[in-house]
Amino acid sequence: SSAPALERPQVVSHVQQSLSYTVFDCKWVPRSARLLCLGSAARGTGVVQLYELRAARLELLREIEKPKPIKCGTFGATSLQQRYLATGDFDGNLNIWNLEAPEIPVYSVKGHKEIINSIDGVGGLGIGEGAPEIVTGSRDGTVKVWDPRQKDTPVANMEPVQGESKRDCWTVAFGNAYNQEERVVCAGYDNGDIKLFDLKTMSLRWETNIKNGVCSVEFDRKDINMNKLVATSLEGKFHVFDMRTQHPTKGFASVSEKAQKSTIWQVRHLPQNRDIFMTSGGSGSLHLWKYEYPAQRSKKDSEGAEMGVAGSLSLLQNVTLSTQPISSLDWSPDKKGLCVCGAFDQTVRVLIVTKLNKI
Amino acid sequence: MPVWLREHRWHQTLTAVHLSLPLRGARATAANIFCSERYLKVSIPPFLFEAILYAPIDDKSSTAKIKNGNIFFTLYKKDPAMWDSLTLENADKEILQNIRENAVLKAQERAKEETEAKKVTKQEHKKYALEATMKLEEAERKRIEDLKEKERQKVTKELELWKKQQKDAENYKSIQKEVELNQEIWQLKERKNEKMNKTRVPNEGASKTRLKPTTGCHGSSSMFSQNLKEEQIPSPRSAATIKVNFTPRVFPTALRESRVAEEEEWLHKQAEARRTITADLSELEDLKEEEKNPDWLKDKGNKMFAMGNYLAAVNAYNLAVRLNNKLPLLYLNRAACHLKLRNLHKAIADSSKALELLTPPVPDNENARVKAYVRRGTAFCQLELYTEGLQDYEAALKIDPKNKNIEKDAEKIRSLIQGTMQGS
Numbered sequence: 001s002s003a004p005a006l007e008r009p010q011v012v013s014h015v016q017q018s019l020s021y022t023v024f025d026c027k028w029v030p031r032s033a034r035l036l037c038l039g040s041a042a043r044g045t046g047v048v049q050l051y052e053l054r055a056a057r058l059e060l061l062r063e064i065e066k067p068k069p070i071k072c073g074t075f076g077a078t079s080l081q082q083r084y085l086a087t088g089d090f091d092g093n094l095n096i097w098n099l100e101a102p103e104i105p106v107y108s109v110k111g112h113k114e115i116i117n118s119i120d121g122v123g124g125l126g127i128g129e130g131a132p133e134i135v136t137g138s139r140d141g142t143v144k145v146w147d148p149r150q151k152d153t154p155v156a157n158m159e160p161v162q163g164e165s166k167r168d169c170w171t172v173a174f175g176n177a178y179n180q181e182e183r184v185v186c187a188g189y190d191n192g193d194i195k196l197f198d199l200k201t202m203s204l205r206w207e208t209n210i211k212n213g214v215c216s217v218e219f220d221r222k223d224i225n226m227n228k229l230v231a232t233s234l235e236g237k238f239h240v241f242d243m244r245t246q247h248p249t250k251g252f253a254s255v256s257e258k259a260q261k262s263t264i265w266q267v268r269h270l271p272q273n274r275d276i277f278m279t280s281g282g283s284g285s286l287h288l289w290k291y292e293y294p295a296q297r298s299k300k301d302s303e304g305a306e307m308g309v310a311g312s313l314s315l316l317q318n319v320t321l322s323t324q325p326i327s328s329l330d331w332s333p334d335k336k337g338l339c340v341c342g343a344f345d346q347t348v349r350v351l352i353v354t355k356l357n358k359i
Numbered sequence: 360m361p362v363w364l365r366e367h368r369w370h371q372t373l374t375a376v377h378l379s380l381p382l383r384g385a386r387a388t389a390a391n392i393f394c395s396e397r398y399l400k401v402s403i404p405p406f407l408f409e410a411i412l413y414a415p416i417d418d419k420s421s422t423a424k425i426k427n428g429n430i431f432f433t434l435y436k437k438d439p440a441m442w443d444s445l446t447l448e449n450a451d452k453e454i455l456q457n458i459r460e461n462a463v464l465k466a467q468e469r470a471k472e473e474t475e476a477k478k479v480t481k482q483e484h485k486k487y488a489l490e491a492t493m494k495l496e497e498a499e500r501k502r503i504e505d506l507k508e509k510e511r512q513k514v515t516k517e518l519e520l521w522k523k524q525q526k527d528a529e530n531y532k533s534i535q536k537e538v539e540l541n542q543e544i545w546q547l548k549e550r551k552n553e554k555m556n557k558t559r560v561p562n563e564g565a566s567k568t569r570l571k572p573t574t575g576c577h578g579s580s581s582m583f584s585q586n587l588k589e590e591q592i593p594s595p596r597s598a599a600t601i602k603v604n605f606t607p608r609v610f611p612t613a614l615r616e617s618r619v620a621e622e623e624e625w626l627h628k629q630a631e632a633r634r635t636i637t638a639d640l641s642e643l644e645d646l647k648e649e650e651k652n653p654d655w656l657k658d659k660g661n662k663m664f665a666m667g668n669y670l671a672a673v674n675a676y677n678l679a680v681r682l683n684n685k686l687p688l689l690y691l692n693r694a695a696c697h698l699k700l701r702n703l704h705k706a707i708a709d710s711s712k713a714l715e716l717l718t719p720p721v722p723d724n725e726n727a728r729v730k731a732y733v734r735r736g737t738a739f740c741q742l743e744l745y746t747e748g749l750q751d752y753e754a755a756l757k758i759d760p761k762n763k764n765i766e767k768d769a770e771k772i773r774s775l776i777q778g779t780m781q782g783s
Binding site: 012014031053123130131132149153154155156159160161164165180181192193199202204335 | 507510511514515518519521522525592593594595596597598599600601602603604605606
């Protein structure tokens with residue numbers, strides 16, 4: 001009946017804005033009601049638009065055009081005062097921009113030979129500790145970590161062995177950055193490989209293959225001892241790994257869910273509650289999930305080694321907003337439940353998810 | 360013969376006639392009474408009573424009550440007038456007959472009308488019921504919409520409130536900053552004055568100890584806090600590389616690209632083929648052990664081919680085929696032999712058979728398929744069936760577009776075809 005259904009969180013569409021270009025990524029500007037849309041204009045140039053949320057409209061504050069289409073961006077490695085935007089473009093360039101003076105980038109490097117598919121930043125925004133770093137994953141099969149204070153060369157490079165055929169890297173994410181030394185990078189590839197690189201020991205800590213290309217990976221929090229990792233893939237499947245207990249041979253325990261028939265493009269955890277996350281799909285739908293921990297998070301196997309126990313997932317709400325894939329999604333770090341999503345129908349939508357306090 | 364009921368009693372008023380009819384033990388129901396404007400009949404076999412009324416009555420409003428073995432009729436007259444008698448006396452037989460018939464017809468018509476009326480009312484009732492349910496559902500839907508709308512508005516209001524708070528907080532912060540800055544500048548000025556006073560005593564030091572107030576008021580506070588922070592951030596880590604291996608697969612395609620079903624089928628077929636032995640034991644008894652192995656025979660055939668002994672190769676392949684007719688490579692190689700021997704039709708037949716067995720088309724059997732097409736194409740061309748030959752060459756090119764030889768040969772055939780077309 002409808003009454004209990006209305007007790008669940010509702011996804012309310014607040015504002016919708018039609019764009020004249022293909023939007024690949026959208027991000028909230030921290031500590032503000034402003035958001036950025038990054039994408040590719042029809043004439044093959046890159047577009048950055050800055051909008052402000054006013055009343056029931058999005059007001060365009062600024063539009064910046066760049067020579068190459070932009071695929072992804074992050075504020076993760078910048079301080080709260082500076083709020084510089086790091087972007088990866090179709091040509092493999094990593095740039096960091098001061099949006100007040102966007103003519104010349106603050107930092108620029110041709111990091112990859114091919115398009116940078118995914119970017120993440122850590123160490124900024126007053127969250128966590130340690131050096132600010134940016135990681136980029138590219139179609140050329142490499143994953144590189146950059147420090148904005150070091151020009152031209154990355155501080156870490158994860159590349160295929162010489163002579164081996166490369167696979168596109170589709171997504172990257174930082175995690176485990178709970179003190180100044182510890183950090184991991186998780187990368188997902190188009191053949192279903194997920195690899196976890198430990199930056200402190202500069203080694204491969206874990207890898208697995210989930211059979212279908214990995215579209216998006218995210219840790220529930222970057223700045224804590226790694227807790228959970230969600231990896232989404234093609235054909236509507238996603239996996240949640242419990243990262244607290246690593247078994248020597250079996251790796252991390254996981255639970256998987258097949259939500260939709262189509263690709264799951266993005267996963268984003270709610271900044272205010274790390275057990276709630278939203279997945280966006282190729283059919284234009286959004287699913288809101290809650291993870292429930294099992295009674296015991298780890299148990300001993302037959303040889304006495306510790307292995308993790310995966311919990312369970314429940315679907316809180318789902319809504320279909322568009323007929324085209326929703327390729328990007330971002331929660332506002334300042335207002336709980338406020339999120340923005342960009343879809344391939346050239347529309348950016350600001351949504352409000354209600355009743356998250358009651359979960 | 361019906362038994363006539365004649366013992367009836369009647370009396371009348373100006374507007375109605377009351378008739379009572381004893382039933383003599385028979386039981387009457389409504390079905391036994393037939394009444395029209397001028398004709399009244401009660402038929403309870405074997406009893407019969409009929410009356411052709413003196414004057415017309417309103418048969419719709421007239422009633423009949425069955426009680427205590429009697430029927431009491433109350434017939435309302437159409438014209439209020441006193442009747443001389445109940446029935447029409449001295450009436451002509453024909454007139455009577457007519458009246459009877461008319462009565463029956465009228466009754467039938469009325470029955471029809473009634474059913475029609477019933478139908479119409481039924482329709483209307485249905486429509487009404489439908490409309491009522493629709494209204495209910497509309498109401499329900501509206502209720503849910505309203506709830507949603509309310510949520511939306513509530514949430515929008517909250518958002519606006521939050522934004523206002525943000526703005527106010529920012530304004531407050533900036534005002535505070537200004538105040539702090541002013542204080543700092545004042546403090547700096549104080550310090551400067553002090554220092555200048557101090558250094559006035561030793562004259563030389565004055566110029567050196569000029570306190571530099573930082574340029575731009577806004578920079579000062581943030582610079583101080585930034586310096587503090589920078590001390591806490593570690594230096595960039597030393598560069599290193601991690602080498603990565605990717606998960607291998609039997610077929611070098613990701614799951615999304617592979618045609619797993621077909622590849623499975625191909626593997627399955629190969630396995631099956633290996634196991635089939637179409638043995639005809641009687642003839643093969645005098646063969647050596649190794650000669651019964653199709654693979655061994657295939658190798659033998661290949662060797663013969665390499666040496667140029669095409670007939671022997673064909674023999675070897677023939678025997679192998681008799682043992683196992685599901686191995687495509689046997690037919691493929693035999694086709695090559697036939698080509699060399701200029702048995703063109705046999706070459707075509709073998710290449711075709713090989714192609715048949717090389718389904719489903721997967722990357723694994725690409726090479727074999729290319730060879731089969733090329734061999735068959737060659738045979739066609741040598742038979743001067745150039746169009747068929749070109750078709751096969753193009754099929755081969757489709758599988759292996761990078762092969763220059765096949766391309767060259769295809770070009771040659773094309774020009775040949777065009778040459779013959781122009782010539783004829």
